[in-house]
Amino acid sequence: MKILFLLAFILPIITVAQTKATVTIKNNSALDRKETVVTIKWATISNAYPQIDTSNFVVINGNTKKQIAYQLEHKGTTAIQNLLVQVDLKAKSTLTLLIQKGKPAPFTAKTYARYVPERLDDFAWENDKIAFRAYGKALEKTEGDAYGYDVWVKRIDKMILNDRYKRNEYHIDHGDGLDYYHVGYTLGAGNMAPFVNDTIRYSANYHQWKMLDNGPLRSTFQLTFDTWNAGGIKVKATKTISIDAGSQLNRIENNYTFDNNKPLPVVVGIIRREKPGVISLNEQQGVMGYWEPTEKEGTTGVGSILTTPVSTMSVNKTQILAKTTVNNNEPIVYYSGAAWDKAGKITNSKQWFHYLNHFYQQLQNPLIVIVK
Structure with missing residues (x-):
């Protein structure tokens, strides 16, 4: 009787555990x-x-x-x-x-990314808040070449990349935002590059790409950069970028391989405009924020959060830089992204810097997940 009682008691528990x-x-x-x-x-x-x-x-x-x-x-x-x-x-x-x-x-997709061969090998990605692109091999050595990440601002939560490329008028606001962010020969909106002998050692554009996941809540992809000479050090890089629904920032994981056993100095950079903007630098927490001068199209906020110790943050005529180091073939993670005042959520420098600081605090206080 005891055995029968135990079986009757245990079986319902097993059944419940298997149904949810x-x-x-x-x-x-x-x-x-x-x-x-x-x-x-x-x-x-x-x-x-x-x-x-x-x-x-x-x-x-x-x-x-x-x-x-x-x-x-x-x-x-x-x-x-x-x-x-x-x-x-x-x-x-x-x-x-x-x-x-x-x-x-x-489920309505809130993130999206794709390779864009019809526009000189662009790789573009977005969520319901903001959009970005990186430049590919076909754009190298052309008049429009650029080194850093580009920002495409948007004012609606729908996916807009395909429509903008199809119209081929992404410098004009058709009610969903536009591309008015200039990158040029800088790190743009938070790209990373080796910093050897106090000089940024830019790579060529990405030459290979791989999609890892594509929505509806997170899109992740890899961009691979061929070996280049970084001030006498041969360097190769793979950059894994994720964008989550609801976030202004990307998670960027870079893996550098190089022929040197010493840590490699690198910088994360944001292009600085000629007109005055508002800059916020927090070396201790690794938070770097920039509220650009207002243009006729609006105002862009750009920011980066490093998760490795920052040795220095500096500002020159063209860029805002945060310096850290990476080890050979060891991933380094940081966050970088942007906001646009005409989207109506973040409309001034105080709100943008608060967002960055709040994001940093969230990284320091992760949610606890228990599954039963």
């Missing part, structure tokens, strides 16, 4: 989290819910009882690596999500 998973997200900080994309390791979900059908499940907000959008992140592999969800979470609060069988509602 519960995700608890804790925000123990004093920071509100808005439109935050949370990464949940897929292995923890499949362990809690081994019978999950990847093509037939929903994620339910425990408070509202409504479905929320999600993404299966692969990171360029066939196997699922993470489940991504976007949530709002008040300071010192907890959110419960239920993962269970069901037909997911259609």
Whole structure:
């Protein structure tokens, strides 16, 4: 009788564990989290819910009882690596999500990236806040060549890249924003380059690309740069860039390989305009912000946040620079991006610098995720 009783007690627990998973997200900080994309390791979900059908499940907000959008992140592999969800979470609060069988509602893409061969090998990417592009091999040695990241400002949350390229009028605002950001021979909106003998050692443009994931909540891709001479040091780079829905900033992971056992000095840079703007430098926290002078098209804020120790931040006539070091074949991660005042969310330097500082604090206080 004791054996039968134990079986009757255990079986229902096994059945429940196989029909759903519960995700608890804790925000123990004093920071509100808005439109935050949370990464949940897929292995923890499949362990809690081994019978999950990847093509037939929903994620339910425990408070509202409504479905929320999600993404299966692969990171360029066939196997699922993470489940991504976007949530709002008040300071010192907890959110419960239920993962269970069901037909997911259609999700509107909030991020997008693609190679643009029809425009001289551009690689462009965007989310529901802002857009960017990097320049490819076909643009090298032409009049329009540039070294850094370009910004495409936008005032709507829809994806706009394809429409702008199709119109071929991305310097004109058709109600969704435009491209008025000038890059030239600088690091533009937060590119990184070796800094050898007090000189920026620019590479050529990217020559290879690879898409790792493409929405609806995160788009990630790799750009590879051929070996170049960085002040007597042969350097090769692979840059992995991710943009999340709801964020003004990209996550950028660079991997440099070079023929030197010593750490390689590098700088993250932002182009500086001739007219006066507002600059905010925080070497201790690695936060660098710039509110550009206002143009007829509006005002752009650009900023970068380094996660490695910054030795110096400096300002010259053409660029704002943050200097750090990288080791051979060891990834270095930083964040960089932009905002536009005519989008209506961030409209002055104070708000932009607050956004950057708040983003830094979020990095220092990650959310806690528990799966059962």
